[in-house]
Amino acid sequence: MIAANIIRNLSRHPALVSLVVLTSAAALAAQTALPTPATEKTTVIHAGSVIDGVSSTPRRDQGIVIRGNRIESVGDWSAVKVPPGASVIDLSGQTILPGLIDCHTHVFLQGEVPAEGGYDAELLKQGLALRAARATVAARRALDQGFTTIRDVETEGAGYGDVGIKQAIERGYIPGPRMFIATRAISTTGGYPLEGYAPELEMPKGAQLIDGPVEARKAAREQLSHGADWIKVYMTHRSWIGEHGELVSQPTLTVEELKPIVDEAHGWGKKVACHAYGGIGLHRALDGGCDSIEHGLDLDDTAVAQMVRQGTWFCPTMTAYYLEWAPAGTPDGDLDRKRAEVHGPSLRRAVAAGVKIVFGTDVGGFPWSDSIAQEFPRMVEFGMTPMAAIQAATSRAAEMLGMAGKLGVLAPGAYADVVAVRGDPLQDVRALEGVTFVMKDGRVHRADAPAAK
Ligand SMILES: [Zn+2]
Secondary structure, eight states: OHHHHHHHHTTTOTHHHHHHHHHHHHHHHHHHSSOOOSSOOEEEEEEEEEOOSSSSSOEEEEEEEEETTEEEEEEEGGGOOOOTTOEEEEEEEEEEEEOEEEEEEOTTOOOOOGGGTHHHHHHHHOOHHHHHHHHHHHHHHHHHTTEEEEEEOOOSSOTTHHHHHHHHHHTTSSOOOEEEEOTTOEEETTSSSSOSSOTTSOOOOSSEEEOSHHHHHHHHHHHHHTTOSEEEEEOEEEEEEOTTSOEEEEEOSOHHHHHHHHHHHHHTTOEEEEEEEEHHHHHHHHHTTOSEEEEEEEOOHHHHHHHHHHTOEEEOOOGGGSSSOOOTTSHHHHHHHHHHHHHHHHHHHHHHHTOEEOOOOOBTSSOTTSOSTTHHHHHHHTTOOHHHHHHHTTHHHHHHTTOBTTBSOOSTTSBOOEEEESSOTTTOGGGGGOEEEEEETTEEEEEOSOOBO
16 A cells, blocks of 8 residues: 555655665565675684585685675685775684574473473463563574574464564564474374363363364464464374384374375475374375474384485484483383384484485473584484584575575575584584584674684
8 A cells, every 4th residue: 555655656756766766675675585684794704614514525724705694705715805894703713614403493492391380381371471581582592502593393382472583583683593483383183282181171282283174274374374484293192102112103183184284385385394203193294295204203114215205304303302201110211211212223214215304403392501402413323424414404404494505504695604613523523512603694693712803
């Protein structure tokens, strides 16, 4: 309406022409880009070593020229001509990498301990404003640790709260990573907490519960229309140890319920992430055409082959399954150990078969003050090289997010998301737990190391 009025008035007010041009340019920039910086400031980073996210080997003594929020060039330091007025950041004693990407987070979870009421207390006793306030802290902690992008796979009962957190970051109100969000997630009746209350009570749920293909498609449409970048679907729920000592998982959606969700998401140019441990639910997820398997604790050979054939991504989230085990000899403790027991071999099988793997942690399931990068040594422990693990958190993750060449890589044209660590993560991948410098979108968020000279 406003634009139409301005255009109608143009002939009477020629001065408005330039206003319209400026406004349209600004609007276009806002639509096409992730956040844009206020100035076209030039920064040059002197890098001791560069792991660019794509190349198989690092390069020593490099210069990275950044103009505005984009990388202009990466090359030998000796050949860099520092433009007049540029600021130079000396990281010549450190290893420089693209900003890291965690493909499985929950900013609306805070690693609640059972003694304090656990997950249920989060939904029952914390109002949305409190949960949103805590989510802003979670987002900041991700960025502090060098994670400049996250795929946040559902709000756990906080509705569309992630849309607001993402907007607040994009508009510069709060610091945080670039966010790809899943909003509410989808499961079925009997397929998600809160559970275990008197049956006559109508309890809030941590996901949107659907039954039947019509409700499934409607839920996907609702979530996509409110800003979901991904649809998250729970394909398994409860798990237990079966009579032969195997891990068994309760399936949730049928293939007939999953297919309309995948169809709808793909129609919008979006993707579907499926939480699936193993068994029937995992096979339904793959038969239904999901784009990524989350956790995949118990991938059998058939599933691995199908993932390779269909190009399905695997986000193993090892860390969450190695923390906070219940005491051995209790049902919960035995289940915790069984999950970990099958999970490692599952990742090994996927690595050996060439499944496409991305880095994800399920942080939020554990506290955001804990190390997110502790996932790297787990990935290496179960068959990935340090370089493959780094690429899973950079270029591979970017590829899954539809951002190849723009995120997860240090190369001309990419967004200037840059981190530094002391030491060589290819020798000891734990070096990634000690990020000393974080730049996101061309702006320095954190610089513990010697700064501009
Ligand atoms: Zn999760």
